[in-house]
Amino acid sequence: MSYIIDRRLNDKRKSTVNRQRFLRRYRKHIREAVNDAVNRRSIQDMEQGERINIPRKDLSEPIFHHGLGGQRSIVHPGNKEFHQGDRILRPEGGGGQGAGDGQASNQGEGEDGFAFEIDKQEFLNFLFEDLELPNLVKRHLEGAQTFQTKHGGIVSQGMPAKINIVRSMRQASMRRRALTAATRRRIRDFKAEREELLQQDQSPQRQARLQELEDQITKLERRLERIPFLDTVDLRFNHHVKVPVPVSRAVMFCIMDVSGSMNQDMKDLAKRFFLLLYLFLQRNYEKIEVVFIRHHTSAKEVDEEEFFYSRETGGTIVSSALKLTRDIINERYPVAEWNIYAAQASDGDNWNDDSPACAKLIEEELLPKLQYFTYVEVMPRAHQALWDHYQNIMAKHPAAFSMAQIDEPGEIYPVFRHLFKKRMEDA
Amino acid sequence: MSFLSQGSDWDFELLARYDEAIADIAHNKYGLDTYPNQIEVISSEQMMDAYSSVGMPVGYNHWSFGKQFVEVEGRYRRGQMGLAYEIVINSDPCIAYLMEENSIAMQALVIAHASYGHNSFFKNNYLFKTWTDASSIIDYLVFARNYIAECEMRHGVTAVEETLDSCHALMNYGVDRYKRPSPISAVEEKRRQREREESLQKQVSELWRTFPQLQPATQRREEDGTFPAEPQENLLYFIEKNAPLLKPWQREIIRIVRKMAQYFYPQRQTKVMNEGWACLWHYTLLNDLYDRGQVTDGFMLEFLQNHSQVIYQPPFTAPFYSGMNPYALGFNMFQDIRRICEKPDDEDREWFPEIAGSNWVETVKFAMESFKDESFIQQFLSPRLIRYFKFFQIDDDDRNDYVEVGAIHNEQGYRKVRDALAEQYNLSIQEPNIQIVRANVHGDRALTLRHQRSSGRPLDDDSTREVLRHLHRLWQFDVHLESVENGSVVSRHSMPPEPPPAVPS
Numbered sequence A: 001m002s003y004i005i006d007r008r009l010n011d012k013r014k015s016t017v018n019r020q021r022f023l024r025r026y027r028k029h030i031r032e033a034v035n036d037a038v039n040r041r042s043i044q045d046m047e048q049g050e051r052i053n054i055p056r057k058d059l060s061e062p063i064f065h066h067g068l069g070g071q072r073s074i075v076h077p078g079n080k081e082f083h084q085g086d087r088i089l090r091p092e093g094g095g096g097q098g099a100g101d102g103q104a105s106n107q108g109e110g111e112d113g114f115a116f117e118i119d120k121q122e123f124l125n126f127l128f129e130d131l132e133l134p135n136l137v138k139r140h141l142e143g144a145q146t147f148q149t150k151h152g153g154i155v156s157q158g159m160p161a162k163i164n165i166v167r168s169m170r171q172a173s174m175r176r177r178a179l180t181a182a183t184r185r186r187i188r189d190f191k192a193e194r195e196e197l198l199q200q201d202q203s204p205q206r207q208a209r210l211q212e213l214e215d216q217i218t219k220l221e222r223r224l225e226r227i228p229f230l231d232t233v234d235l236r237f238n239h240h241v242k243v244p245v246p247v248s249r250a251v252m253f254c255i256m257d258v259s260g261s262m263n264q265d266m267k268d269l270a271k272r273f274f275l276l277l278y279l280f281l282q283r284n285y286e287k288i289e290v291v292f293i294r295h296h297t298s299a300k301e302v303d304e305e306e307f308f309y310s311r312e313t314g315g316t317i318v319s320s321a322l323k324l325t326r327d328i329i330n331e332r333y334p335v336a337e338w339n340i341y342a343a344q345a346s347d348g349d350n351w352n353d354d355s356p357a358c359a360k361l362i363e364e365e366l367l368p369k370l371q372y373f374t375y376v377e378v379m380p381r382a383h384q385a386l387w388d389h390y391q392n393i394m395a396k397h398p399a400a401f402s403m404a405q406i407d408e409p410g411e412i413y414p415v416f417r418h419l420f421k422k423r424m425e426d427a
Numbered sequence B: 001m002s003f004l005s006q007g008s009d010w011d012f013e014l015l016a017r018y019d020e021a022i023a024d025i026a027h028n029k030y031g032l033d034t035y036p037n038q039i040e041v042i043s044s045e046q047m048m049d050a051y052s053s054v055g056m057p058v059g060y061n062h063w064s065f066g067k068q069f070v071e072v073e074g075r076y077r078r079g080q081m082g083l084a085y086e087i088v089i090n091s092d093p094c095i096a097y098l099m100e101e102n103s104i105a106m107q108a109l110v111i112a113h114a115s116y117g118h119n120s121f122f123k124n125n126y127l128f129k130t131w132t133d134a135s136s137i138i139d140y141l142v143f144a145r146n147y148i149a150e151c152e153m154r155h156g157v158t159a160v161e162e163t164l165d166s167c168h169a170l171m172n173y174g175v176d177r178y179k180r181p182s183p184i185s186a187v188e189e190k191r192r193q194r195e196r197e198e199s200l201q202k203q204v205s206e207l208w209r210t211f212p213q214l215q216p217a218t219q220r221r222e223e224d225g226t227f228p229a230e231p232q233e234n235l236l237y238f239i240e241k242n243a244p245l246l247k248p249w250q251r252e253i254i255r256i257v258r259k260m261a262q263y264f265y266p267q268r269q270t271k272v273m274n275e276g277w278a279c280l281w282h283y284t285l286l287n288d289l290y291d292r293g294q295v296t297d298g299f300m301l302e303f304l305q306n307h308s309q310v311i312y313q314p315p316f317t318a319p320f321y322s323g324m325n326p327y328a329l330g331f332n333m334f335q336d337i338r339r340i341c342e343k344p345d346d347e348d349r350e351w352f353p354e355i356a357g358s359n360w361v362e363t364v365k366f367a368m369e370s371f372k373d374e375s376f377i378q379q380f381l382s383p384r385l386i387r388y389f390k391f392f393q394i395d396d397d398d399r400n401d402y403v404e405v406g407a408i409h410n411e412q413g414y415r416k417v418r419d420a421l422a423e424q425y426n427l428s429i430q431e432p433n434i435q436i437v438r439a440n441v442h443g444d445r446a447l448t449l450r451h452q453r454s455s456g457r458p459l460d461d462d463s464t465r466e467v468l469r470h471l472h473r474l475w476q477f478d479v480h481l482e483s484v485e486n487g488s489v490v491s492r493h494s495m496p497p498e499p500p501p502a503v504p505s
Helices: A016-025 A027-040 A099-110 A120-127 A136-142 A165-199 A204-226 A264-284 A304-309 A318-332 A354-366 A385-396 A409-420 B012-029 B044-052 B063-077 B104-124 B126-131 B137-155 B157-169 B186-207 B235-242 B248-269 B271-291 B297-310 B326-342 B346-351 B360-370 B373-380 B383-389 B414-424 B461-475
Strands: A002-006 A050-054 A071-076 A087-089 A114-118 A146-155 A237-245 A249-257 A287-295 A299-302 A339-346 A372-377 A401-405 B037-042 B086-089 B094-099 B392-397 B402-407 B433-439 B447-452 B479-485 B488-495
Touching: A002 B012, A016 A027, A016 B063, A016 B157, A027 A050, A027 A120, A071 B414, A114 A120, A114 B063, A120 A264, A165 A204, A249 A264, A249 A318, A264 A287, A264 A339, A264 A372, A264 A409, A287 A304, A287 A318, A299 A304, A299 A318, A318 A339, A318 A354, A354 A385, A385 A401, A401 A409, B012 B037, B012 B104, B012 B271, B037 B044, B037 B104, B044 B063, B044 B086, B044 B094, B086 B104, B094 B104, B104 B126, B104 B271, B104 B297, B104 B360, B126 B248, B137 B157, B137 B186, B137 B248, B157 B248, B157 B461, B186 B248, B235 B248, B235 B433, B235 B461, B248 B271, B271 B297, B271 B326, B271 B360, B271 B373, B326 B360, B326 B373, B326 B383, B346 B383, B360 B373, B373 B414, B383 B414, B392 B414, B402 B414, B447 B461, B461 B479, B461 B488
Parallel strands: A002 B037, A249 A287, A249 A339, A339 A372, A372 A401, B037 B094, B447 B479
Antiparallel strands: A050 A114, A071 B392, A087 B402, A146 A237, A287 A299, B086 B094, B392 B402, B433 B447, B479 B488
16 A cells, blocks of 8 residues: 655755754854955855855764774775786875775865855855944834734724624623523423423322413523623624834935045945945845935935946035935934934045034934944045044944945955944943 | 556656556565555655755754755756655655656656565565664654754754764764664653653762762672673763763763664665665566556666666776675675576576575565675675676785785685675674773773774774764763774774873983
8 A cells, every 4th residue: 555645845945954054063164265255256246155165074074984004805896807816016105995995085085175055145144244233223122113003812892893703702602601501401390390290190289380380481481581692791802902113224324425536446445335334234124225425515415326437526525415414314214213324435535624523513413313324434545634533433432433444345345344343242 | 458658757646556556566476565655756856855864754953964965955956966766764654755857667666666675675674673663763753853953942052963963973883783672662752751861860870979878788889890891882872871971961862863873773784685675676576567568668768777777887997986886786686596596507506505496586585584785695696696797806905015816706716705795794894893891980980992903904093083072072081992903902092182101211
């Protein structure tokens, strides 16, 4: 007797947990490979899988087994020319094994490693492992300003529109049974007695008793009828509760200097930084909006294409961009509903008198609203006044403000990691 | 009779008809004794899953299975490897997997091979009868999986993983080779597990008690006696029962790995026979179907092409040669037994007087039931097969700078080749012989193992060190391993490593 079963629709990913365990165990190797890949790849193709190579010796599952040496005997098939007593010189460096075995084991060790692919999702996970959005926790807890209505059980009071008919009828049925049980039992007894009397010969006493029984039965049946089919106490209502939903959306302000001193290379550097930040935010929030603000002497909100590729000339007033950021926040992104991040990239050039104003703007008007502000300077040269003022801010607000200097593409990722490294002391 | 089907497509009704036809021949013509079959159709992805969990339908989670999966998946995706046509599980009912991509000829081949060949082997071979309990294995696997998942929740994934790693390293030494194990059952396991936890801990505490004797009346072990009284071959069992500091859940995990080792132990000893038997029957059964006119010529051609690939033995000079193909050796040996029974020649009558001319079905069944690879080859490898495979035997001695051909496929060589080949399938020779000889209960609690070295074959240094590290993790006190040959210690490993002996200046 055989049973034939179609299992094709069963879960296909039975090994997922085991695969995860494997990745977890070798995360050190994988992270190295991912870091290499980040420095090698352009930012546009960051979102794809990667091939990982792990040296086989690191993967071994050791068991007791014999090593080379000693006396042993081996049987092989396919003899063509050997006779008993033939002596064959051991191949050079092939170890002390027979021809076939020696070759096989050499080849086995010769493989340079255990190679496999991780997919895009896993790649990004490793890329951002150990990174934590600064103050991510804070807004999740505080930002409970939106609500969702959820089923909250059954209650005995409510408005007619929410009556739960099934539950109400069940309740009524139970009540009727409970209240009529004793009466129905007595009716049953009386009827049984009446039947018995009717079977016997008639006599005056029995006639009287019969009449009495009839009266009782009628009385009790009338009582039964008085029990209502549905009573107000039976009514049951669906209940709904409002559950606060933590905010999980973020807006990211990209602020970039497009004055004459910024050339295309610098903009590319800045772009990579912004993209990395964007990818990173994407993993932490359900919804992400990006606002691009570019500035020279005046600031303007633009789309992505214009942000990265159009050129302008002129001087630089950073505070114009910061003011615009503030205005946009006030206008469109209520602090209670949005996690707000700002990243500024510049070559450090600013009109000197403007820098104190920038510092003041950031410290007093922006930081209280922002989750985090990062500043990257994409210019390998001596810092100017802006850098000094920002450094003061960083000293005062280490949890919400950070800055770094980037000289070449390879440096972006380490700097990024540094800026967003999980802050253990905050947790 | 008419054809069961034309063309290569299959559907469930057709599978049932083929299964019925094959079962009819297997049971009624040849009297094969099988468990009921449960044939499951799965996709190639599911086949990869089954593959990487060593063919168990339910397995506990461990990174090593993930590693296997990643490797199988990678090689399959790159097209370097086809998937196995079948996986079959020693359970009652006997579960066999069919891959949906296969044609009906392949499905019929797999049904005959797995559901009637392997199935009857599992049910009747003496090793499987002694060591495994097909009716309870699935339940036990479920128990093991849940227990380990629960441990992970209570004690953390890392702690459980470390314990499992260590157990896996010693898995091959978690088997009683000579004692019949008690049957396993999930219900029983669960009921007894807590009980065991408590009593085991008590027992261990007693063994390692350091306080002076409180009640003089209680008999304790002889102070000067060594412990254990006899060398212990089942390392995992000894550790489970006697390691001083293990927690109850760790002991239970050791037990689970031991039970797995025990379940797989017969399979490791019967690769040639098991595959040979299954090949013999898929070959015989499908040929019978053809003789009855139930399958087409095209069906047979496809089947035979696959069959000959499976039982191909490359010569040792082939670049892809990797030792004996158990399918080839096993199939040819069973076919050869049939030939000896049906058409014996003088040589056969001389070598196999008891079976020459006997009923072949009875004889192959007897061979299947009563042997393991080593004794099977020893008993049934005929000179004709040695000539067919052109076997030759090499003596390899590291004291010489050459290897010597000890025997070839000729009159003087047959017995030597046969002995040497049988030896190659003897686990107790292929695996180092290692036993626990002493646990220093009164002193530093050090554990001493003895490796009985033979023919000067040393242990592999690197892996031995790693395994000892795992053993040390379980035992948690010093572990020593002495290699002994001809009564004297030839080498010694310790964990933690001992400093080299001080040289007197």
